[in-house]
Amino acid sequence: MSDESSGMHLTLEIWRQDDADDRGRMETYHLDDVSPDMSFLEMLDVLNEQLISGGREPVAFDHDCREGICGACSLVIDGKAHGADAETTVCQLHMRRFKDGDTIHVEPWRANAFPVVRDLVVDRSAFDRIIARGGYVSVGTGSAPDANAIPVPKDRAESSFEAAACIGCGACVAACPNASAMLFVAAKIAHLSHLPQGAPERDRRVLAMVDQMDREGFGNCTNHFECGAACPKGIEVETIARMNREFLSAALRER
Amino acid sequence: MLRSLGNALASSVGRKLVLGATGFLLVGFLLEHLHGNLKLTPIPGLGDAEGEKFDTYVEFLKSFGAGLYLAEIGLLLLFVAHIVIALKLAMENREARKQGYVVRSDRGAKTVGSASMHVTGALLLLYLIKHLLDFRFDAGFHESPAAFVAETLSQPVQALIYIAVSVVIGIHLSHGFRSAFQSVGFSHPRWNPLLVVTGRALAAVIALGFAWIPIYFLFFHG
Ligand code: FES
Numbered sequence: 001m002s003d004e005s006s007g008m009h010l011t012l013e014i015w016r017q018d019d020a021d022d023r024g025r026m027e028t029y030h031l032d033d034v035s036p037d038m039s040f041l042e043m044l045d046v047l048n049e050q051l052i053s054g055g056r057e058p059v060a061f062d063h064d065c066r067e068g069i070c071g072a073c074s075l076v077i078d079g080k081a082h083g084a085d086a087e088t089t090v091c092q093l094h095m096r097r098f099k100d101g102d103t104i105h106v107e108p109w110r111a112n113a114f115p116v117v118r119d120l121v122v123d124r125s126a127f128d129r130i131i132a133r134g135g136y137v138s139v140g141t142g143s144a145p146d147a148n149a150i151p152v153p154k155d156r157a158e159s160s161f162e163a164a165a166c167i168g169c170g171a172c173v174a175a176c177p178n179a180s181a182m183l184f185v186a187a188k189i190a191h192l193s194h195l196p197q198g199a200p201e202r203d204r205r206v207l208a209m210v211d212q213m214d215r216e217g218f219g220n221c222t223n224h225f226e227c228g229a230a231c232p233k234g235i236e237v238e239t240i241a242r243m244n245r246e247f248l249s250a251a252l253r254e255r
Numbered sequence: 256m257l258r259s260l261g262n263a264l265a266s267s268v269g270r271k272l273v274l275g276a277t278g279f280l281l282v283g284f285l286l287e288h289l290h291g292n293l294k295l296t297p298i299p300g301l302g303d304a305e306g307e308k309f310d311t312y313v314e315f316l317k318s319f320g321a322g323l324y325l326a327e328i329g330l331l332l333l334f335v336a337h338i339v340i341a342l343k344l345a346m347e348n349r350e351a352r353k354q355g356y357v358v359r360s361d362r363g364a365k366t367v368g369s370a371s372m373h374v375t376g377a378l379l380l381l382y383l384i385k386h387l388l389d390f391r392f393d394a395g396f397h398e399s400p401a402a403f404v405a406e407t408l409s410q411p412v413q414a415l416i417y418i419a420v421s422v423v424i425g426i427h428l429s430h431g432f433r434s435a436f437q438s439v440g441f442s443h444p445r446w447n448p449l450l451v452v453t454g455r456a457l458a459a460v461i462a463l464g465f466a467w468i469p470i471y472f473l474f475f476h477g
Contacts, residue, residue: 079360219351245440
């Protein structure tokens with residue numbers, strides 16, 4: 001697709017912020033010769049090389065696997081978490097989705113619970129603290145158990161697996177008009193609670209994880225369902241309803 | 256046990272459950288209220304132009320005596336719980352993202368109804384106060400209910416306010432009904448499309464039903 005003379009010319013409006021205390025601002029950059037085959041992050045790599053060779057500070061952004069499985073990449077592109085493509089992380093987004101001459105706005109996740117560390121990097125340790133409160137199962141530490149020792153119905157295994165697809169990127173929070181983390185928390189609860197292995201901590205898990213979510217200062221879900229639409233792993237908002245049920249029965253059973 | 260249940264209901268998920276549950280009960284009240292109000296207009300088997308059926312209905316409600324007051328207190332509590340929780344959530348949600356996006360674009364999941372819940376809710380609260388002053392706390396209403404309503408709603412400004420508020424209720428319910436199911440934990444891929452359609456249909460029926468009454472008094476009565 002790339003024509004012989006050059007690649008795309010892009011104008012980038014990128015959020016720059018020196019540290020957590022800096023007020024931050026959008027800055028404008030021009031990039032020539034962007035190949036449509038580059039991923040969005042590779043395009044930012046090119047920009048950073050250009051900045052570094054010009055003696056300027058590169059743009060800080062999070063990334064790790066670059067294959068859509070780790071959840072590190074976290075950019076809001078033209079107002080959408082992970083960009084406009086459905087079920088695609090930024091690292092899997094390609095420049096062919098943009099047009100020559102486009103102006104692209106790049107911002108970090110915005111939520112009080114995700115403070116900006118620098119430029120496009122936010123601190124998502126709130127998610128880690130939620131996981132630490134109940135996102136685990138107890139297992140015996142003897143010899144390895146036999147495979148299939150615990151029968152799991154197929155539909156349960158599947159619904160658990162669907163929830164387990166959550167990579168914890170935080171796009172749900174970024175996309176939610178209320179900065180709520182309920183899709184993430186619901187997914188983390190669901191993938192354990194749907195399995196017999198997760199049953200012993202089931203009630204405690206949902207109560208503790210919701211409690212931690214509230215402590216972290218995320219907003220409250222009002223069922224806009226923007227989270228589900230933005231989730232790069234296609235986690236359904238039905239998961240949140242399930243968490244609400246699970247929470248109610250745990251609260252009623254609690255002694 | 257009660258204390259831990261109280262804590263649970265005060266959490267984000269707990270308040271959402273209460274908001275949804277009170278919302279359902281308020282929709283139930285609205286439907287009965289609409290049923291009663293339609294007696295003001297000539298609908299075969301329901302109401303008549305003279306308002307006799309409506310006056311009989313008011314007498315019937317008053318015949319409960321103290322029971323009616325109890326029901327009113329219950330209703331008041333429902334409204335207060337629904338409103339207080341919604342206000343609290345709206346305020347917290349505003350706080351949850353102090354620094355907003357420079358460019359913001361949603362993916363079309365958000366609706367006019369969902370995005371305006373706090374606005375329609377606030378308007379309905381103001382209206383509720385006005386409505387109670389207009390009828391519940393006005394001695395004229397209690398002397399001859401139907402005639403008093405007719406007199407009030409044949410004033411164009413009053414009628415327009417009541418029509419406008421019917422639309423606001425419709426917008427609120429277009430999101431509220433479906434949303435309440437999700438909040439109390441009901442969601443199923445097989446039923447969700449039906450819930451969306453039912454919610455919108457119910458919102459339209461309630462809005463048109465309530466709007467019909469001022470429209471009738473403004474244009475067709477007397
Ligand atoms: S970098 Fe790992 S998911 Fe994008």
